[in-house]
Amino acid sequence: MTSVTGLRRSSALTQFILAPNPGPMSLDGTNSYLLRAPGHSAVVIVDPGPNDEAHLAALAGAGAVELVLVTHRHADHTAGSARLYQLTGAPVRAADSSHCHGGGEPLGNGEVIQAAGLDITVLATPGHTSDSVCFHLPADGPSGSVLTGDTVLGRGTTVLDYPDGTLGDYLASLDRLEALGPAIVLPAHGPVLPSLEAIARDYRSHREERLAQIRAALHRLGRDASVGEVADAVYSNVGPSVRRAAELSVAAQLSYLRGGGIEGQATPAGR
Structure with a gap:
């Protein structure tokens, strides 16, 4: 493999290239991951990121791309997928068939993908979006690793893209991830976490x-308070660039509470 500018080691079996798309929602940018077993020239790419020619060329030049995987539908993860397929011929697979290319099949929950010398387990983790998935690499170091997309970020918290993403689904997904133990967290935005x-x-x-x-x-505003009113009360310190994200989270939480009963404790899913 030739030297690739911007390629950084993230775990024993993974590396990443940071895409040039920083912003309030994408933090430093999208981490596009490259997965391969020792001694293998083939690689799997997770989340190609934006349709940026230089970024995609770097991914394509980092090895013989065997497969491209997508964690969820948002453009900062998928916009470069079709172009990367053109550059490499590698099929693109996602949970949502509209983001599959080159004959790639939709991902199935619990499916074990064998590629680049690795076993990669697909975990359905809806909540951020309905099609969100994570990828578990059980052989990546002593505790394994999980590529979490936007379900778990390197810093900050995840926005629920309501109504597509729901809080009940998200809490159940957190339970599913917690059960994987002390695996390394490989998020799509922000630093790697233990x-x-x-x-x-x-x-x-x-x-x-x-x-x-x-x-x-x-209780202060009344049971029929609007999303904006509640956001003003609870997220009063957020700036304009993330106000919409705050309102989406409020909408998801209001739906959850109103479905489970405001007066009760609205028992989280999976507990």
């Missing part, structure tokens, strides 16, 4: 704190 188990618990605690804040706001 212990998926601990991060998933922290994410759940954050969601429960937000639910408590929204429940209190509804």
Whole structure:
């Protein structure tokens, strides 16, 4: 393999190239991952990122691309998929068939993909979006690793793209990820993190704190308070660039609470 500018080691079996698409929602940019077993020239690419020719050329030049995988439908993960297929001939697979290219089949929950000398297990983790998946590499170091897409980020918290993404689904997905134990977290945005188990618990605690804040706001404002009114009360310190994301999260949480009963504790899914 020739030297590729921007290629960084993220775990024993993975490397990544940071895409040039920083922003309020994408943080430093999209981490496009390359997966391969030692001694293999073939690679699997996860999340090609934006349709940026230089970025895609770097991915295509990092090895013999055997397969391209996508964690979910958002453009900062998928926009470059069709072009990367053109550059490499590698099929693109996603949970949503509209983001598959080159004869790639839709991903199935629990499916074990064998490529680039690796076993890659597909985990359905809806919540951020309905089609979100994670990829588990059980042989990546002593505790394995999980490519979490936007389900778990390297810093901050995940936006629920309501109504496509729902809080009930997201809490169940966190339970599913927590059960994988202290695996390395390989997020699509932000730095690599240790212990998926601990991060998933922290994410759940954050969601429960937000639910408590929204429940209190509804008691003050009335049960029929609008998304904007609740966002003003609970997310008063967020800037304009992330206001829409805050309102999406409020909408998802209001739907969850109103479905489970505001007065009760709205028992999270899977607990």
